[in-house]
Amino acid sequence: MTSETWRVGVLFSTSGITAAVERTQRNATLLAIEQINANGGIDGRLIEPIAYNPGSDPKQYRDQAELLCDQHKVSVIFGCYMSSSRKAALPIIEARGALLFYPTLYEGFEYSPHCIYTGPAPNQNSVQLVNYVSQKFGNRIAMIGSNYVYPYESNRVIADLFTQTGGRVLHEQYVPLTATADVFARIIEQVAKLQPDAIYSTVVGDGIALFYQAYRAAGLDPATMPIISLSTSEAEVAQMAPGTAVGHITASPYFEGLRTPQSEAFVAAYRARFGADARITACAEAAYFQVYLYALGVARAQTDRFALLLPHLHDLEFDAPQGRVKIDGATNHTHVWSRVGQVNAQGLFDVVDEPGVRVAPDPYMLKYSLDAETPLAVRLNFQPMGS
CATH class of the missing domain: 3.40.50.2300 (Response regulator)
Structure with a gap:
């Protein structure tokens, strides 16, 4: 185990109008990081999350993305819920040569090489x-x-x-x-x-x-x-x-009551960490499995730098709670299950x-x-x- 870490940004709101669902995304992100670290991290290096609370304010997502990239030198950010927050943060992330993992359903009709979309498209x-x-x-x-x-x-x-x-x-x-x-x-x-x-x-x-x-x-x-x-x-x-x-x-793609071994393990771990009455959402599930996809990609690439990491993320698959998911190399969106x-x-x-059936992304x-x-x-x- 080395003292050097893989530093990542976590940008979900714990206050404001969308806090209820974004807390589930933040929790699931931290849970996945803790699980990966408990198993030795990524090639002996732990993942170090740096979390901020944008307060459901798009301007704060932009400003805090800038802070994460410029001050904390992160190359990867897990975050954003509303499309207005993604659209506020993404230009900063693109300009800094970083990568956003976005775990929320959205309106589609977008592509950025600097964003991995793990929620469903229309x-x-x-x-x-x-x-x-x-x-x-x-x-x-x-x-x-x-x-x-x-x-x-x-x-x-x-x-x-x-x-x-x-x-x-x-x-x-x-x-x-x-x-x-x-x-x-x-x-x-x-x-x-x-x-x-x-x-x-x-x-x-x-x-x-x-x-x-x-x-x-x-x-x-x-x-x-x-x-x-x-x-x-x-x-x-x-x-x-x-x-x-x-x-x-x-x-x-996912509901809390889904009966798969991966879902039941995820729900049990989530409730053990955040409370027996904690509610779990599809946005949380995507926030969870995208951390594992990131870890697999970094292990392949041996770096978290955008230009070198991105090719190793394309076509990666993972047995998520919803079923086996895959990052689509052509669109940066994810093959997910529809229910x-x-x-x-x-x-x-x-x-x-x-x-x-697993549905291939067609964001346009x-x-x-x-x-x-x-x-x-x-x-x-x-x-x-x-x-």
């Missing part, structure tokens, strides 16, 4: 969500989102997908990140009069609980008009009164649709189709294991 969650909802509930939707880049872009994709199924958007509205309960109550009242088949929510952070609570207070029924949302996870459901989110739907989940009475997600949505005549494997851009 062809890995939006397509599956629309496919399920349009068949089970219908394709007339209302869209409500927070006022920043991800909701606008995600709504554009979702609207296009529903339109392909013959559906239409009945209502589209954006609210401040700090929107209050009365704002959501008025929106729910307005949307209910339109009687959509589903409400697509891209509300993020603390507003998620307020939105679902307004829905429940209005007496609406998720059996006939569910909230469908890619940004609602176990962490946000835990912020709600019991039963508030029951019946609502999301699509994600649709519905909230149960325990505040967890039951898997209600699971094609059982070039190869997808919702045409029912197209075979499922082609619609999902499926590539067999090991391809």
Whole structure:
């Protein structure tokens, strides 16, 4: 064991509007680092995390990324949740010749050689969500989102997908990140009069609980008009009164209740470290496995310097809690598993649709189709294991 370390930045918020989910990402990152270090680190060198709290403020992500690169001399940063935070930090990371591992679902239509995207792109969650909802509930939707880049872009994709199924958007509205309960109550009242088949929510952070609570207070029924949302996870459901989110739907590569040996080991280790009641999210799972991918890449490259490390990350595979994942060398995105989940009475997600295929990333949505005549494997851009 050498005294020299692999120094990395950890940039997740423990305060602010998105702290609930970002804490899970920070925890999972630190858990993976601790596990790797307990097994001797990377070739006898421990990983040394330097963590900051950007407070859910994009400017702080930018400033703290600069601090990590310039003062602490890190070459790799694990971090960012909202797309606004990624877009704030990434130019700094690119200019410093560093690398960002980004473990969050996002709107797609982006590529940077200085970013490894380990959360799902739209062809890995939006397509599956629309496919399920349009068949089970219908394709007339209302869209409500927070006022920043991800909701606008995600709504554009979702609207296009529903339109392909013959559906239409009945209502589209954006609210401040700090929107209050009365704002959501008025929106729910307005949307209910339109009687959509589903409400697509891209509300993020603390507003998620307020939105679902307004829905429940209005007496609406998720059996006939569910909230469908890619940004609602176990962490946000835990912020709600019991039963508030029951019946609502999301699509994600991972859910806390997934029964695989890797998932059960991950959940057990996470709860042993952070508490028996700790909630675990897909964003946390991606934050966890991306540290292992980093470690495998550094062990191959024998360096963490961007230009030398990046080629060794391409096509790396790892048995993650969700299933075996792989970094795509052409796009810097990740091959992940697609699942649709519905909230149960325990505040967890039951898997209600699971094609059982690993989905190759298509961040620019070039190869997808919702045409029912197209075979499922082609619609999902499926590539067999090991391809």
